[in-house]
Amino acid sequence: MLNLMVFYYAMPQLKGLKNYAEGRGKFGFWTMTSAMLCIGLSFGVAGVLQAYLERVLGMGYMAAQEQMRLWFVVAFVCGLAFLIGVLVTVYDLFFLKPKEESKPVRGAVAQPAS
Numbered sequence: 001m002l003n004l005m006v007f008y009y010a011m012p013q014l015k016g017l018k019n020y021a022e023g024r025g026k027f028g029f030w031t032m033t034s035a036m037l038c039i040g041l042s043f044g045v046a047g048v049l050q051a052y053l054e055r056v057l058g059m060g061y062m063a064a065q066e067q068m069r070l071w072f073v074v075a076f077v078c079g080l081a082f083l084i085g086v087l088v089t090v091y092d093l094f095f096l097k098p099k100e101e102s103k104p105v106r107g108a109v110a111q112p113a114s
Contacts, residue, residue: 004029004089007093008093024091025092028086039082045071053067
């Protein structure tokens with residue numbers, strides 16, 4: 001994630017952008033972060049389950065692996081989500097767009113702060 005921070009600092013300067021649209025970048029960042037959290041949790045649950053099945057219940061290695069299959073599928077799906085986040089982030093870095101300026105609404109009157 002530190003590398004992404006450096007890229008998001010350098011790319012706008014290389015392209016000469018002062019303000020750029022951050023929506024895709026934020027989506028990619030949070031998708032990668034959430035997916036990595038889910039991968040870590042699923043491997044953690046699988047590891048605790050394996051230790052319990054093999055040491056407490058006395059199951060063999062292959063029998064325990066069969067019981068952990070669900071958590072490996074969860075890790076795989078989260079890995080696909082992580083890949084989607086990476087692709088969105090890389091696409092956003094290469095195709096940064098300037099931020100669109102918001103236009104004031106017609107007939108709107110600014111209210112003084114009280």
